[in-house]
Amino acid sequence: DAGVTQSPTHLIKTRGQQVTLRCSPISGHKSVSWYQQVLGQGPQFIFQYYEKEERGRGNFPDRFSARQFPNYSSELNVNALLLGDSALYLCASSLRDRVDYGYTFGSGTRLTVV
Amino acid sequence: RKEVEQDPGPFNVPEGATVAFNCTYSNSASQSFFWYRQDCRKEPKLLMSVYSSGNEDGRFTAQLNRASQYISLLIRDSKLSDSATYLCAVKGQDSNYQLIWGAGTKLIIKP
Numbered sequence: 413d414a415g416v417t418q419s420p421t422h423l424i425k426t427r428g429q430q431v432t433l434r435c436s437p438i439s440g441h442k443s444v445s446w447y448q449q450v451l452g453q454g455p456q457f458i459f460q461y462y463e464k465e466e467r468g469r470g471n472f473p474d475r476f477s478a479r480q481f482p483n484y485s486s487e488l489n490v491n492a493l494l495l496g497d498s499a500l501y502l503c504a505s506s507l508r509d510r511v512d513y514g515y516t517f518g519s520g521t522r523l524t525v526v
Numbered sequence: 527r528k529e530v531e532q533d534p535g536p537f538n539v540p541e542g543a544t545v546a547f548n549c550t551y552s553n554s555a556s557q558s559f560f561w562y563r564q565d566c567r568k569e570p571k572l573l574m575s576v577y578s579s580g581n582e583d584g585r586f587t588a589q590l591n592r593a594s595q596y597i598s599l600l601i602r603d604s605k606l607s608d609s610a611t612y613l614c615a616v617k618g619q620d621s622n623y624q625l626i627w628g629a630g631t632k633l634i635i636k637p
Contacts, residue, residue, distance in 0.1 A: 445623065454530070454613055454627030455570065468623045502569055511623055514560045514615070517569040 414439065416505050416518035424524045425493050433488045433521045437505030443467075444486040445515065446478060447502040455502055461486055462509035493525045527552055530616050532628035539604055540636055546600040547631045549614030558617035559597045561588055563610045564630065570613055573599075601633075609635045 417436045425431050437444050443462040447455035457470035461480035475491045484505075490497055500522050504515035532549045539545045551559075559576035574581065576588040576597045587600040601608055611632045615625040 443623070452629065454615075454629045455625075456627075457624045460623040462623075468621065470624070500567075500569075509623055511617055511625055512558055514558075514562075514572045514575060515625070516572065520569045522567070 416503055416516055418501075418503050418518035418521050420521060421519065422522045422524075424526060427493055427495060427525055429493050430489065430491045431493060431523060433490075433501050433503075433523070435486045435488070435503030435505075435518060437484050437486070437503075438516065441505035441507050442484055443506045443509050444480055444484065445504045445506070445511075446486070446488050447504065447517075448472075449500040449502060449520075450496075451499075458488070460509070467509055490523075495525050498523060498525045528628075529553060529626045530614060530628040532612075532614060532631045534629060534631060536632040536634050538634050538636060541604060541606055543604050544600065544602045545604055545633065546598055547612065547633075548596045548598045549628050549631075550594075550596040551616045551626075552595070553616070553618050554592075554595060556595075556616045556618050559588075559590055560615045560625070561586075561597070561599050562613040562615060564613055565610050573612070604635045606635050606637060609633055 445460040446458040449455040459478045460468040464480045480486045500520045503518045561573040562570040564570040580589040585602045611630040613630040614628045
């Protein structure tokens, strides 16, 4: 069975540009969560989607947006990129909208903003 | 004060030794607790959940101390392959879908 898949694996963008990151959850999982991990820190929660609805949003500016599609895959969009957006972006899927049993993460997208 | 705190380390430990590290959390209503392992430039991988009664998985033992608001991870007979960063994560009472993470403790096992 395929795990959580994310694309692209690496990305280099210029300040001010826009980026779209993609995530496919484990088959049968209806919840997708996005986290940002800056080097040397733990992951920070960005969004959770369940059954195509936003269930939670972390403390990130409106430049960050996301959506979930009918097949439960998800996209994270970041507009007007800043140098500080450089990070590892992690996607996690779960069967339910709860995280009682922890997450399984994808391998992440490493975004570098120059 | 951060919600979840860990000693960043690094902990330099000889192979075969026992090592333990803690993770403190500030919200006394926190419910679920996890230890993750993260290798350099890779995604975090779930190592084990932490149950109220404590739990063990091979060489790894996790414990929860609600009175003092910390969780611990003990690694016995450490292997070179245990070298990694260990992250703790906590689920709060008021959020079913979000984990709050520590910044991780770096462990280096030396031959």
